[in-house]
Amino acid sequence: MPVFYECQRCTECCRWPGEVRVTAVEVRRMAGFLGLAEADFVERYTRLRGNRGGLALNERPNFECVFLDGSDCRVQPVKPQQCRDFPNLWRFPGCEARCRAVPREVSGADYARLVRQATGRVDPRRKDQVAPATGS
Ligand code: SF4
Numbered sequence: 001m002p003v004f005y006e007c008q009r010c011t012e013c014c015r016w017p018g019e020v021r022v023t024a025v026e027v028r029r030m031a032g033f034l035g036l037a038e039a040d041f042v043e044r045y046t047r048l049r050g051n052r053g054g055l056a057l058n059e060r061p062n063f064e065c066v067f068l069d070g071s072d073c074r075v076q077p078v079k080p081q082q083c084r085d086f087p088n089l090w091r092f093p094g095c096e097a098r099c100r101a102v103p104r105e106v107s108g109a110d111y112a113r114l115v116r117q118a119t120g121r122v123d124p125r126r127k128d129q130v131a132p133a134t135g136s
């Protein structure tokens, strides 16, 4: 049976080192959500990715994401797809040691429904189909 990881909203994944990639569409959504011009958003909240292949969100000196606000995400309803996809559609070796998501064995139909709900993807098997961000 497929395993669905139920996020416990511990915010640990917003605190570890790494890049949160953002697309042009995501920049537009987040800028609109915060009431900023896209250029201002890019200037204040993003940096060039390490491979120079696009933008990533800024992080604080302690590696926290720039949008982490206590235990909340300041852009939660429009957060980047990369954030929404973890930990069900991408994981990395050893992430279990820090991520508190609870694994649950579920039916295939429930897995598809739960992943769709968590990630906003129309079809969890197809990473190119993304529904409008409406919060998770
Ligand atoms: S955008 Fe929000 S969910 Fe994504 S890493 Fe930053 S604080 Fe966490």
Ligand code: SF4
Pocket (backbone or CB within 6 Å): 006, 007, 008, 009, 010, 011, 012, 013, 014, 086, 087, 098, 099, 100, 101
């Ligand atoms: S995905 Fe894991 S690390 Fe991130 S908030 Fe949820 S439980 Fe915590």
